[in-house]
Amino acid sequence: MLVVAMSCSDATGPGHQTRDLEAAHRQWRAQNLHTYAFTVQHSCFCGNVHPLYVLVLSDTVAGVLDLETATTVDLPAGETVEDLFTFVQDAIDHRPRLLRVEYDHAKGFPTEIDYDGEAQVADDEIFIRASDIHLIPPRP
Numbered sequence: 001m002l003v004v005a006m007s008c009s010d011a012t013g014p015g016h017q018t019r020d021l022e023a024a025h026r027q028w029r030a031q032n033l034h035t036y037a038f039t040v041q042h043s044c045f046c047g048n049v050h051p052l053y054v055l056v057l058s059d060t061v062a063g064v065l066d067l068e069t070a071t072t073v074d075l076p077a078g079e080t081v082e083d084l085f086t087f088v089q090d091a092i093d094h095r096p097r098l099l100r101v102e103y104d105h106a107k108g109f110p111t112e113i114d115y116d117g118e119a120q121v122a123d124d125e126i127f128i129r130a131s132d133i134h135l136i137p138p139r140p
Contacts, residue, residue: 017092017099025085027108033081034059038109038133039067040079042126054078055136084110084130091115109133 035058041051052073055063064078065071088110091099098116103109113128 017088017101020103021085021088021092021101024103024108024110027103028081028085029108031107033107033133033135035136035138036081036133037136038081038130040084040128040130042128052078054080056080057136081109081130081133084113084128087115087128088113091117104133107133 035056037053037055039051039053042049050066050068053065053067054061055065055078059080059082061075061078061080064073064075066073088099088101091113094117096115096117098114100112100114101110102112104111109130110128111130113126115127116125
């Protein structure tokens with residue numbers, strides 16, 4: 001795992017985070033995965049916080065299953081790995097109070113994102129965990 005962290009007092013700053021993000025993103029793109037499934041879970045003061053099984057077909061969310069209730073969830077609740085990279089880039093651009101990201105060593109995707117936008121804003125914290133990414137083979 002590659003771990004990256006940033007806070008207001010972090011000496012590495014956003015430049016280091018950007019380099020790590022870019023390296024991980026290149027590694028993810030090298031996997032050439034456009035049709036895959038994975039598990040993602042958000043811990044926040046937001047909608048569904050259960051683990052979700054997300055099916056991505058041709059880089060688009062095609063299905064989302066709540067793994068705790070075994071029910072389907074509206075597609076906007078799902079996200080792609082590219083969406084996770086976009087979240088991290090947006091966070092870096094906005095210089096949050098805290099941003100800690102771990103990337104999968106083998107595939108490069110973000111496995112954990114710990115974000116707190118501002119110290120004086122309540123309930124803007126979010127923790128995202130992604131795991132179990134696997135290729136969905138094409139139908140014969």
